[in-house]
Amino acid sequence: MHEPDFNTLATALLKKGVAPRHAHRAVNELRDHYDDLVDAAVDEGACSRIARRSAAKQLGSMDEFVQQMAACRELKTWSFRYPHLAVIVYPLACLAVLPAAPVLAGIAHREALMRWGTSLLAAGLVTAVMLLVMQLSIILG
Amino acid sequence: MAQSNPPFMSGVPELLLLRLLNDQEMYGYELVRAIKEVTNEAISLGEGVIYPVLHSLERNGSLKSSRKAVGGRTRVYYSLTRKGRERLDKLRDDWSRIQGGVATALGTAANA
Numbered sequence: 001m002h003e004p005d006f007n008t009l010a011t012a013l014l015k016k017g018v019a020p021r022h023a024h025r026a027v028n029e030l031r032d033h034y035d036d037l038v039d040a041a042v043d044e045g046a047c048s049r050i051a052r053r054s055a056a057k058q059l060g061s062m063d064e065f066v067q068q069m070a071a072c073r074e075l076k077t078w079s080f081r082y083p084h085l086a087v088i089v090y091p092l093a094c095l096a097v098l099p100a101a102p103v104l105a106g107i108a109h110r111e112a113l114m115r116w117g118t119s120l121l122a123a124g125l126v127t128a129v130m131l132l133v134m135q136l137s138i139i140l141g
Numbered sequence: 142m143a144q145s146n147p148p149f150m151s152g153v154p155e156l157l158l159l160r161l162l163n164d165q166e167m168y169g170y171e172l173v174r175a176i177k178e179v180t181n182e183a184i185s186l187g188e189g190v191i192y193p194v195l196h197s198l199e200r201n202g203s204l205k206s207s208r209k210a211v212g213g214r215t216r217v218y219y220s221l222t223r224k225g226r227e228r229l230d231k232l233r234d235d236w237s238r239i240q241g242g243v244a245t246a247l248g249t250a251a252n253a
Contacts, residue, residue, distance in 0.1 A: 033189070
């Protein structure tokens with residue numbers, strides 16, 4: 001048996017609709033479990049290669065693990081649990097967010113907006129002062 | 142996963158996990174070892190089987206988890222909640238009833 005591919009396991013779980021927090025934690029737990037099995041086999045006198053092979057065999061097929069996790073409805077994201085509702089809610093949420101998008105963008109880039117606003121105000125003040133000086137020179141001149 | 146138990150074992154991992162966690166908090170690897178020990182290896186769960194069960198039990202509020210750094214690894218320890226104890230009591234009653242029923246049926250069939 002090959003060594004378990006933990007890197008692709010999380011992706012496989014997410015593709016099946018398992019909620020990210022459960023998917024990532026399950027993979028970490030399974031990886032630790034595998035390490036514990038390897039350590040136990042090494043403690044019993046097995047060489048590293050045989051210990052890893054034995055641990056992978058005890059851990060079993062990653063495909064079946066994915067199926068078992070995916071079979072638990074409560075571990076899935078709500079959009080996988082209620083797909084019909086998701087079809088309605090997601091577009092409505094997008095529509096609701098659209099008007100708020102400029103405000104949110106403004107909050108996200110508030111520092112740049114503040115600099116831009118300050119520059120604009122300074123430029124306006126300089127222009128006003130120059131116009132005032134010119135006006136006064138005409139009146140008094 | 143290593144399937145070493147027949148299909149009628151459905152629900153047994155949940156009962157065993159709740160029973161073991163009723164005594165003390167444990168992490169996955171410890172639980173698998175403990176199940177083998179307390180059942181004299183009569184019940185040998187596939188090693189990965191317990192994680193979907195643990196996550197489901199946590200999701201429905203029967204268990205709670207906490208991370209602890211032990212020996213350079215971060216372990217996820219599970220412990221029973223009040224709801225978990227209630228669930229354990231119910232499952233224990235159900236199991237006793239089923240066990241009694243099956244024992245009676247087997248006795249009746251053997252005597253027939």
